[in-house]
Amino acid sequence: MSRPASARKRTGEKTHGALRYAILTVVSAILMAPFVFIVSISLSSDQTTKQLSFSFWPSEFHFDNFARAFTSDLPMGRFLLNSVVIVFFSCIFMTLSSAVVAYGFARLRAPGKNILFIVLLSTMMIPGEVLLIPQFIIFRNFGWIDTLLPIIVPNLFANAYNVFLMRQFISRIPKELDEAAQLDGLGQFGIFARMAMPLMKPILVAVAIFTFTFNWGYFFGPLIYINSTEKMPLALGIQLLSATSSGAQTPPWNLVMVGAMILIIPMVAVYHFGQKYLYEAGLVSGSAGLK
Amino acid sequence: MNTAAAARERAAKGPFEAAKRRRFAWLSSRLGRRETLLFYAFISPWIIGFVVFTAIPMISSAYLSLTDWDSFQTPNFVGLANYVKIFSQDPLFWPALGHTLYFAAISVPLSLLIALFLANLLAKPFRGAKFFRTVIYIPALVPLVAAAMIFRWLLAPRSGPINGFLALFGVEGPAWLLDANWIIPAVILLALWQVGAGTILLIAALQGVPPEMYEAAELDGASRTRQFWNISVPLVTPILFFNLITGMISGFQVFSQVYVLTNGTSGPDNASLMLVPYVYDNAFRYYDMGYASALAWVLFAIVMVFTAIVIRSSNAWVFYETEVRS
Structure with missing residues (x-):
């Protein structure tokens, strides 16, 4: 015997909802990645900048760059x-x-x-x-x-x-x-x-x-x-x-x-x-x- | 029969004539003249701007395209020589057109499809909808110059995160901006990053679809996919149409992102040379103003032709609700 239609629909709704969250999370992560990288570069030291060896995740935190951009x-x-x-x-x-x-x-x-x-x-x-x-x-x-x-x-x-x-x-x-x-x-x-x-x-x-x-x-x-x-x-x-x-x-x-x-x-x-x-x-x- | 036709004509004209007379009486009144003057005073900023920055430039640009003007000496009239050169002797025009078409033909439909897919996921209310809508929209707010600067680093062949990510799967990424075959796909990637602008318009359109339609379809046993293709898509075709037209027009006018991505060059082997940058090069690098004007008019004609084709085709696929109601 198959389950009643309403129950089938509810499970369908649930997997659909989970799939929706999964897709949106992946898409959001991809779309936000460039922002992570720009923050990482803007916080890099001059040394890293000279060598052009930026890392994707921020590993140095030179917040003084924000002041130096204006005072240098x-x-x-x-x-x-x-x-x-x-x-x-x-x-x-x-x-x-x-x-x-x-x-x-x-x-x-x-x-x-x-x-x-x-x-x-x-x-x-x-x-x-x-x-x-x-x-x-x-x-x-x-x-x-x-x-x-x-x-x-x-x-x-x-x-x-x-x-x-x-x-x-x-x-x-x-x-x-x-x-x-x-x-x-x-x-x-x-x-x-x-x-x-x-x-x-x-x-x-x-x-x-x-x-x-x-x-x-x-x-x-x-x-x-x-x-x-x-x-x-x-x-x-x-x-x-x-x-x-x-x-x-x-x-x-x-x-x-x-x-x-x-x-x-x-x-x-x-x-x-x-x-x-x-x-x-x-x-x-x-x-x-x-x- | 003749008199009947004449009577019909008079009857049709009657109210028209009366309106004309009323209008004339109003115009010749003191109040009417004052209001007329006032109207022209109010719209004078636009009139001045239109004459100085649109009408005169348009005429002079048409004339310049028929000259060999270098922006300093007196222009010589050369007839259609510039246009002949564009189509038969210029080794860079056809590649520039080809690259522009390549970019527009991939990025515009692909953006629309992705936007439609995302909008369909985001249109109905669910927990976190606002958050995801915001996240998807924010890249579209990033000015092109800033976006292109980030992408220069994202796409760096050896140290860039995109190739780093591909390497995780054992794929050796291309040299992107340094590779003639991959530079246009790189520009397309940047365009796809800003897919949020179209998505937001489509979300609003999907939310405007009457829920009764889905309820009725559900009762008839239509699946989600069926509902999407047979209800959602037809009802948002007017917005798809709008996005297609505006996307195409801006697709033909790519400039800033390519300029920043390639540092003002046209890429390896001119692989990223596009039409607007080519107009810019001729006008402001080589000071060949006559030739650049001709190129601008050719670009205008190309955009008009493609726009006309899309508008013509819209009868076949754009669906307006009023068509059903009437």
Whole structure:
């Protein structure tokens, strides 16, 4: 006699559950392994670094590497400062400019609006490489080569994707609120600044997070526009440090990996603390995992 | 019959015309003009940016691709010579295209399959689900430069942990980044490490599948595997489709990770030369701006063709619930 179906199902469920844990544990171990190795390298002594004989599991614990990355003659602190400057201004500029443009598209009526919105959406399909060379020439004519300006300034002019997201968000704010604000004597700009902006907080933070994640590790732009070491952001700077090896000198890999960790940690932190807003902005899908 | 058609036409036009008239009246009113001005004031940041950083560059890039400009002297118009050279005389274009296709053709579908498999394990609530979701997602947050730096060491031929691990099973690992045959697989491995981004999207999609569907299938005696292929997969095809398009577009635009993995070279025997790095080399190493512009347009065309193919094919395999409802 075979067992009742419900019992069979329960055992099936159990083996299935065990198998699930087994697979997920192995996958997680594989995915976390690179982090173990980066910690191990960043805690290695200079001796180990010279011989390039890093071990996978941390065997030396030179925590002073984290201080030395900033106090030695490596320009790590300078790289970090440049990254912070880029990210700070990019986030503010991008968030504000996209909000203003999105409000115009969401709430104001004017001839040509629909066509312009279609133009805006279609710019999302244009690949960056096609625009790259003329943009480089424009910035060179402005005299902006080897400054942070080519990376920061374009953020003043909004971005199609962010405008689209914000417009959708504003469209969900009831129009009655606008009318109430109008009765209170606010003009369109007042309605935008005093009523819409506070209500838009989740989407403003979401766009700031996207702008942060794009710019924090941004490599291509700085590689093209920045030549002098003291103007490089972190991503480009650590690549430079890891590439400057001469016959006699190996790159300071332990300190480079400290730089790489500084590149990683804020990304994880921003997602961890920002996902609440991604949820509120209705952009759950991008962050469902980190709760 | 003619009059009937005319009447139908008038009837169809009627509300349209009325709306037009209303619109015109509103536009010519003082309030309407003010709002129009205000609208253009609000969107002016985008308009300025669009003209300066998109429209003008696009036109000038198209023009530059027809010149021999070296970024310093006056450009000479050379017609389609750059494009002819790309397809018939350039010894590096076809390899660069081949490597890019190789990378995209393996990494994109493989990432999707792994993401789908993991998402299926993680979608339903169980103890530890949040922990595993977080662990799988974190690598996707690592900036490519940092990721590539770690992988340079993970893949070191003699001292690297990956070959060390393989040696445990008596397998002698390849020289990875130093071996022309293994450098693209190395870039693929890095892409697979960041599979969490796609996984998270698919988890959200799977959680959106109505549970009644599984219950009904269970009553009908469908096995777990059947349920996965006949319920879960069809219902998340829109997200798979989205992941496929975005994955493919970014797959064609690989740059930073290869640059860091190979230290700015194109690997042994140009084995890791890809299209965007090739555009970069021509523009900013050889200052051959005309040729680089032509390459960029060719890249654009290739991406458009592949995107169009995927979109065309989507009718056959992407399933939208609304199709059933209507």
